[in-house]
Each structure stands twice: as C-alpha cells, then as structure tokens.
Amino acid sequence: MSHMSERIEHPWGPLRPADDPIISQAVLTRRQVCRWLQISERQFYRLNFPAIRVGKRGVRYHAATVLEYLNRDLVA
Numbered sequence: 001m002s003h004m005s006e007r008i009e010h011p012w013g014p015l016r017p018a019d020d021p022i023i024s025q026a027v028l029t030r031r032q033v034c035r036w037l038q039i040s041e042r043q044f045y046r047l048n049f050p051a052i053r054v055g056k057r058g059v060r061y062h063a064a065t066v067l068e069y070l071n072r073d074l075v076a
Contacts, residue, residue: 026063027052033061 028036034044049069052060 027060028063028066029060033066036063037066 030041030044033049034041037044039047047069049061050065052062054060
C-alpha cells in the first residue's frame, strides 16, 4: 500500500480559519507557517504549500490559502 495515496483524516475535522479577519488575511514567511502549524521545516517542504512570489527571491504564504490547502488535500 502506498503512503502517498492515503488521505489523512483528523478526529477534529477540517482546520478552520480564525474568525479574525487579520489572521485570515495574514501573509506569512516559511518560518511563521512552521511555527503556526507546529511542523518542522523539512515537513513544510514535503507539504508543498502554494506560495506567493515577492520580488526576485522572496516567497510568502497566505494563511487562508494554507488552511484551504490543508482542508482540501490532507483532510479528505
């Protein structure tokens, strides 16, 4: 059985964005996303979150998009 084809189902259901509009509109760095989700940077790269390019080398992550990605792809 392939581990890549398995979906992760959490007992608490899909992650939901906070009702606070500041949190749902936040644009985060890689480290901030790792701290927020309590994951390692290595695991962060494995999850392949959708990113926003900022300048030539900058990359940021929209908090609401990260939550949508987790809900859609990981908590089927």
